[in-house]
Amino acid sequence: MGSRGSTQLERIFKHALLIFAVIVTMFPVIFVLKLAFSGQQQLNIGLVPWPDDFSLGNFADFTTRKTAEGVTLFPRQLFNSVVVATCTTLFGIFLATTAAYALSRFRFPGRKPALFMFLVSQMFPGTLMLIPIYVILDRLHLLNNLLGLILVYSTTAIPFCVWMLKGYFDTIPLDLEESARIDGASPIVIFYKIILPLARPAIAVTALFSFMTGWNEFILAATFMDKEVSYTLPVALQRYVGEYGGSWGSFAAGSIIVSVPVVLLFYFLQRNLVSGLMAGSVKG
Amino acid sequence: MAQVQLINVWKKFGDVVAVEDANLTIKDQEFVVLVGPSGCGKTTTLRMVAGLEEITQGTIMIGDRKVNDLHPKDRDIAMVFQNYALYPHMTVRDNLNFSLRLRKFPKKEIEERVLRAATILGIENMLDRKPKQLSGGQRQRVAMGRAIVRDPQVFLFDEPLSNLDAKLRVQMRLEIARLHRNLGATIIYVTHDQVEAMTLAERIVVMKDGKIQQVGSPDEVFNRPVNTFVGTFIGSPSMNLLQAEVDSGRPVLSGAGYSFTIDEKLHRTLKEAGETKVTMGIRPQHLTPTDDPNAPGFDAVVDMVEPLGAESFLYFSLGGSDLIAHAQSSVIARGTSTRFTLDTNKLHLFSADGTRRLG
Numbered sequence: 001m002g003s004r005g006s007t008q009l010e011r012i013f014k015h016a017l018l019i020f021a022v023i024v025t026m027f028p029v030i031f032v033l034k035l036a037f038s039g040q041q042q043l044n045i046g047l048v049p050w051p052d053d054f055s056l057g058n059f060a061d062f063t064t065r066k067t068a069e070g071v072t073l074f075p076r077q078l079f080n081s082v083v084v085a086t087c088t089t090l091f092g093i094f095l096a097t098t099a100a101y102a103l104s105r106f107r108f109p110g111r112k113p114a115l116f117m118f119l120v121s122q123m124f125p126g127t128l129m130l131i132p133i134y135v136i137l138d139r140l141h142l143l144n145n146l147l148g149l150i151l152v153y154s155t156t157a158i159p160f161c162v163w164m165l166k167g168y169f170d171t172i173p174l175d176l177e178e179s180a181r182i183d184g185a186s187p188i189v190i191f192y193k194i195i196l197p198l199a200r201p202a203i204a205v206t207a208l209f210s211f212m213t214g215w216n217e218f219i220l221a222a223t224f225m226d227k228e229v230s231y232t233l234p235v236a237l238q239r240y241v242g243e244y245g246g247s248w249g250s251f252a253a254g255s256i257i258v259s260v261p262v263v264l265l266f267y268f269l270q271r272n273l274v275s276g277l278m279a280g281s282v283k284g
Numbered sequence: 285m286a287q288v289q290l291i292n293v294w295k296k297f298g299d300v301v302a303v304e305d306a307n308l309t310i311k312d313q314e315f316v317v318l319v320g321p322s323g324c325g326k327t328t329t330l331r332m333v334a335g336l337e338e339i340t341q342g343t344i345m346i347g348d349r350k351v352n353d354l355h356p357k358d359r360d361i362a363m364v365f366q367n368y369a370l371y372p373h374m375t376v377r378d379n380l381n382f383s384l385r386l387r388k389f390p391k392k393e394i395e396e397r398v399l400r401a402a403t404i405l406g407i408e409n410m411l412d413r414k415p416k417q418l419s420g421g422q423r424q425r426v427a428m429g430r431a432i433v434r435d436p437q438v439f440l441f442d443e444p445l446s447n448l449d450a451k452l453r454v455q456m457r458l459e460i461a462r463l464h465r466n467l468g469a470t471i472i473y474v475t476h477d478q479v480e481a482m483t484l485a486e487r488i489v490v491m492k493d494g495k496i497q498q499v500g501s502p503d504e505v506f507n508r509p510v511n512t513f514v515g516t517f518i519g520s521p522s523m524n525l526l527q528a529e530v531d532s533g534r535p536v537l538s539g540a541g542y543s544f545t546i547d548e549k550l551h552r553t554l555k556e557a558g559e560t561k562v563t564m565g566i567r568p569q570h571l572t573p574t575d576d577p578n579a580p581g582f583d584a585v586v587d588m589v590e591p592l593g594a595e596s597f598l599y600f601s602l603g604g605s606d607l608i609a610h611a612q613s614s615v616i617a618r619g620t621s622t623r624f625t626l627d628t629n630k631l632h633l634f635s636a637d638g639t640r641r642l643g
């Protein structure tokens with residue numbers, strides 16, 4: 001019994017620790033869920049993880065609020081967010097894959113400095129860029145315009161995406177491209193038919209990153225958009241606990257609605273995130 | 285099919301001279317093997333023919349076209365890479381037909397060609413698999429199939445068998461030889477394995493430090509190596525080398541611990557050429573233990589015996605040189621003092637520095 005007992009004890013201790021960690025991590029999420037389904041607006045921090053009475057009222061409130069003119073906000077704001085996040089992703093991926101490929105494969109003057117600048121730009125806090133970007137968008141007449149947000153988000157996401165993709169492209173053996181060249185493929189064909197399919201895991205990661213940048217960003221969106229109908233969802237959310245006072249219940253319901261697409265995206269992309277796609281191409 | 289010509293071809297990577305003034309004509313349908321130690325410029329030469337590497341200086345002709353500035357795809361060549369370079373995300377079928385699809389061949393012809401190549405190589409039931417579901421040997425076949433479907437003028441192989449185990453290597457070697465017979469293609473084949481070179485080649489090109497040392501049939505490079513490098517590189521175990529002095533009077537070669545008579549005519553040639561010191565080469569097969577105390581040769585103590593069943597190799601040293609002899613039996617034991625004799629008709633004589641063959 002002696003040694004077994006001690007491992008048993010160890011196991012119990014480990015599990016207790018893990019369960020505690022899970023509770024600590026999950027508590028805020030559970031709390032938001034409880035609040036969202038409670039049908040009430042006030043913060044009621046009880047320890048019981050389920051609401052006193054179950055209601056979808058908060059969800060209804062979040063999705064049906066109207067402006068003074070009677071326009072329902074949620075569909076407009078959802079549309080804004082979807083457009084901004086999707087375009088940011090597509091545009092960002094397009095720019096990042098092409099740039100990363102060039103930086104990975106070609107040697108040209110300015111290549112090293114460019115990579116370095118990308119890295120440096122990541123070291124400043126995003127808010128530092130707020131004023132210059134504001135001025136630029138103002139000059140371009142893109143304030144209060146979704147296109148402005150798309151431009152800003154995709155360009156701010158690019159440095160990370162380029163580094164990420166370049167790192168991955170570097171691991172794709174040059175032989176594959178040379179073989180394709182002999183087979184008769186042009187650089188464009190090589191890029192689309194060989195490189196991009198092989199880089200799927202990296203592209204999935206960068207797509208997720210770009211999408212989340214566009215979907216979750218708050219500060220820039222709040223600064224550049226001044227009409228309620230052109231808000232993205234994070235800005236709209238914040239209004240529930242800012243201007244309208246403490247509508248915590250609707251805020252919680254809204255948060256859940258806003259996070260669903262990201263969770264789904266994660267779920268669908270995760271199988272692409274699996275690396276090992278390169279297995280079998282070259283031996284060694 | 286076509287001949288391939290390299291005329292005064294140079295390749296420099298910055299200060300590194302990878303290929304130095306290469307001149308070589310590969311005849312139509314010929315199987316030529318480039319062989320040499322690591323880093324001697326074999327791959328670089330092949331890549332210049334393929335168009336993957338720019339030529340620093342010189343001319344490369346395929347058929348009667350100068351191809352210096354032609355893209356790889358326009359040279360009508362196919363290349364099999366050392367690591368196969370199969371497209372991992374495509375099925376075997378798509379790997380095979382990729383080039384044909386890019387060249388917009390009719391669907392029916394693509395299918396026929398793929399099936400024919402797959403049948404030749406025995407991979408017709410693997411067409412729907414991905415490369416990672418294949419064994420090393422099967423991947424190797426797919427890589428060859430990709431070249432075959434193209435029906436190119438010239439096949440280029442860069443150490444295609446080096447990733448296979450010994451048994452498979454022998455099998456694939458035979459298959460490549462058969463392929464060459466059946467396709468009647470011009471083949472340039474790179475390897476650093478001299479057995480592969482000897483068995484496959486119609487002509488061997490021996491390279492060292494970017495320079496072509498000798499071009500000749502396997503028989504020629506084996507029996508008449510132009511310098512000690514080729515002599516020792518081709519043949520296994522490698523040729524023994526001994527420094528020797530040419531006697532000014534009698535037809536005798538002598539060195540530390542030995543002296544023996546050579547052919548009168550050869551002696552005259554050496555004297556006329558003014559060679560007093562030479563490097564003497566003798567293959568292990570022609571250096572054998574003997575019971576005859578008067579046979580030309582020397583006595584030495586066997587350091588090590590490498591038994592190979594019916595025969596064995598004997599390692600010993602003489603006057604500071606390590607030598608290998610070949611014995612038809614394996615009765616001689618380590619540490620025995622033995623008389624070795626050499627077949628003076630099979631001597632290779634080189635200049636003292638080993639750069640030239642004499643006589």
Ligand SMILES: Nc1ncnc2c1ncn2[C@@H]1O[C@H](COP(=O)(O)OP(=O)(O)OP(=O)(O)O)[C@@H](O)[C@H]1O
Pocket residue numbers: 297300301302320321322323324325326327328329476
């Ligand atoms: N891209 C390159 N840049 C600089 N030097 C190179 C490059 N490619 C090859 N070299 C040099 O050129 C020389 C010849 O290389 P190559 O690859 O042709 O040798 P190899 O005969 O194929 O050797 P191995 O048997 O090891 O494959 C080597 O000294 C190598 O270091």
Ligand SMILES: [Mg+2]
Pocket residue numbers: 326327328
């Ligand atoms: Mg090589």
